[in-house]
Amino acid sequence: MLKELTRLEMKKTREGFGHALVDLGEKDERIVVLAADVTDSVNAGFFARRFPERFVQVGIAEQNMATVATGLSLVGKIPFYSTYGAFSTCRCMDQIRISICYSNANVKICGAHGGISVGPDGATHQALEEIAMMRSLPNMKVIVPCDYWQSKRATMAAAYIDGPVFLRFGREAVPTLTDESTPFDFGKGVVLRDGGDVAIIACGVMVYEALVAAEVLGKQGIDCRVINLHTIKPIDRDLIIRAARECGAIVTAEEHQVYGGMGSAVAEVLVSHVPVPQEFVAVMDRFGQSGQPDELLRAFGLKSEDIVAAAKRVLKRKK
Amino acid sequence: MNPFNYSAEQLQAAALDVRRDIITMLVEAKSGHTGGPLSCTDFATALSFRYLNHKPSEPHWADRDFVFYSIGHVTPVNYSLLAECGYFPLKDLMTFRKLNSRLQGHPHRLDTPGIEISSGSLGQGLSIACGVAKGSKIDKHPRRVFCIMGDGELQEGSCWEAVMFAGHYHLDNLGVIVDYNKRQIDGEVPKIMDIAPLADKWHAFNWHVLEIDGHDMQQILAAYDEMLHHQGSPTVIIAHTTMGRGVSFMEGKSEWHGKPPTMEQGEQALRELGTTYDEWSSRLLAG
Known part of the structure; x- marks a missing residue:
């Protein structure tokens, strides 16, 4: 088994997220995606190029991104907003607490570059606190997928989980433990x-x-x-x-x-x-x-x- | 289409009732904000009773206009208008800030019909209004979005992220009214942290800017009319107002930002507004 574990395909979880957004966008008009300048780093670019009319660039303004997403949810959209995990959570914690969670707004928060494995960018860009912060908020759901396929599945599932959901992805390619047919059962380890x-x-x-x-x-x-x-x-x-x-x-x-x-x-x-x-x-x-x-x-x-x-x-x- | 479509005279009468509601519910609650609700009353009443396309009997009507009170603490004026429009019974106003009331100290979307978003932490409402406006543009839906902001609130940097966004995306379905009463808890806005020159700032972010006396109903109506017809950019109405407007001993005094009148002060205020606590609380409890 150990030998098998060393031969697994290496893929990025954030790419699973990006590919899921395109699949979601194809089948559901309500899906909108927001980014704060680092669109391709977080793989929201796949969606932005496919559905430019449903992609909202907010510039480097994470507080505004979280609350614009909230407003989009109020008119029936299913917004996913994404930037590096350190900025999609810590930077706009108050907006998440009041506008999103207290209101139980249907906003999906995506944190790319979670964890120490972000690498050379160092401490500022290595999100290490978001799970604690997000799980402390009433109404919030927290998902940390283990690989590319699970990230894709979890993103697809999050679109149809009512209310706020936080999804955490990493920067680096990681071994792929699941495959296209592995189900994702929200809330079940x-x-x-x-x-x-x-x-x-x-x-x-x-x-x-x-x-x-x-x-x-x-x-x-x-x-x-x-x-x-x-x-x-x-x-x-x-x-x-x-x-x-x-x-x-x-x-x-x-x-x-x-x-x-x-x-x-x-x-x-x-x-x-x-x-x-x-x-x-x-x-x-x-x-x-x-x-x-x-x-x-x-x-x-x-x-x-x-x-x-x-x-x-x-x-x-x-x- | 607004279901009331009040004339200027009717709006002035409605605004007087709203001021009476505000004082009465604050006396009963023994806590809450008095000054801001009274400075917002005239333009907020005009919005609810003449311009806002809404159905009080159907708060989630899909084609409604949206209004956000980004200054969550002005719940007394917000709740009074919702009740006077018929979103919930007037008697609920007498439960404001009490345990298990649907009328929380700061507005909560999940508790109160007609409240579009929970607020109370400043500097978030305009961003949410931007999201609704942008979403409506994506859908090519003709709805209008209004946001009532405070002057002290504009010290929050996040407000300007939203101002930039709305200008960038030419959100001409979005309108802001700034309650420029020039007072905040700690004192006069220019001394605490000046936001002037305010019109220049909004201009610089590509907004259409109007400045009015926020207590002159004719100027208020003219400004809304222009806001609704203006195309190509969002509009801000900078409404010069007086904190505590309508009650002589509250007008222009920062101390009235965050405290309620005592029963004695409330009686005096209600006398100035042409009623008494007994008369007005009876009206609310019967409604």
Whole structure:
């Protein structure tokens, strides 16, 4: 299996988003797309060239983009607005809180360039807080797809989920774990590998790292369950509870700050229902920095070997 | 088409009723904003009762015009007009700001018929109005979009992102009325953070600019008429107004931005407006 994992096709999640917008635009007149200058970086350009009359360029003005999108939703449009994740969320948090979430406006927020793997642009452009921010808002839904196909499927699904949805994509090409026929079931985590010693719950690019870690641990006689928790809000409580009951130990892995992200969301479920030990693989309360994506993942402790180490730690705490 | 189509005289009478509603609901609520609602009353009444194409019995009517109060805190005038138009019973005004009321301190779309968007954080309404205007252009729909903004609000940088957007896309289906009462909580706008020269700023962003006395009904009607006929660019009406207009001891005083009248002050204000608290609260509770 490990050998297979090294031979997967590499594709960008943000391209899955861009291609989904075109497919959506073809079949639904209500789809509109907004961008704030970085149209091609976030792959909204595919849509902009195909449907120029339904593409709204707002310039470098993210606060305005979020609220213009809100207005478009009020006349029946299904707006997707997109820029780098750091700017599509943090920069316009108040607009998202009041105009979008408090009003339950039907706006789809897309954050490209999520995570440390953005690379050489450094800390300003490495969104590491959006999952925490977005999931704290009532009415908001949060999705972090793991690869190209899941990004495409999730984008297609988000168009028809009522109310605000946040979608997080990455910058780099990542291994393609799903294919064109893999369904996307909003709100339902996916068990990619069954096991009973420890469950690794991951999202985004960390799903691949989790599968590699499980393979390594398997060779050492540790039987890992791997869950792709692509929907972080609403969270798949039942799946997490079952994993905790059956495995008795949890590792969460995400390319996000440790405080408030997917791991925190899982911990909230565990402490309320099945308080088993959990270890966090995440960015440990620090800003990012420049570097190559893979060396950054290594430097920030977000590689498969870090998940392996976390699994061993949590197993020592398991009763 | 406006379902009321009031004359100037009828609008002046309606505006008086709105001012009485504002004072009465604020006395009852014991909290809320008084000065801004009173400065907006004349042009806002004209909008609801003469220009806005709406159906109060059908708040989500698809072909309606949209109006956004970007200054969410002027809920007293906003709610009074909605109730007077028939969106909900007048007696609801007496529940303003109370627990489980549909009339929140700042407007909430999901609670109140006729409220198009939740607001209260300043500097967002014009962007939303731009979205509705742009969406209507995409659909080639003839709807009009109006946005009522405050002068202090224009200190929020996000307002100018929206002003730039509307000018860039020639949104001539969009109109703004600025309640230029020159007062904000901390004092006089020019001393806190000056927004002058205001007309020049909007001109520079490619808007059609009108300046009027925001309490002169003839000037208000002439300005709306011109706004509705102007093509090729969005229009802003800079309405020079007086905070607390209509109540002698409130006029021009910043302290009335964010506080309600006491019962005694309310009685005095209502006397100046030709009624009493008992008479007007009875009218509201019966409606």
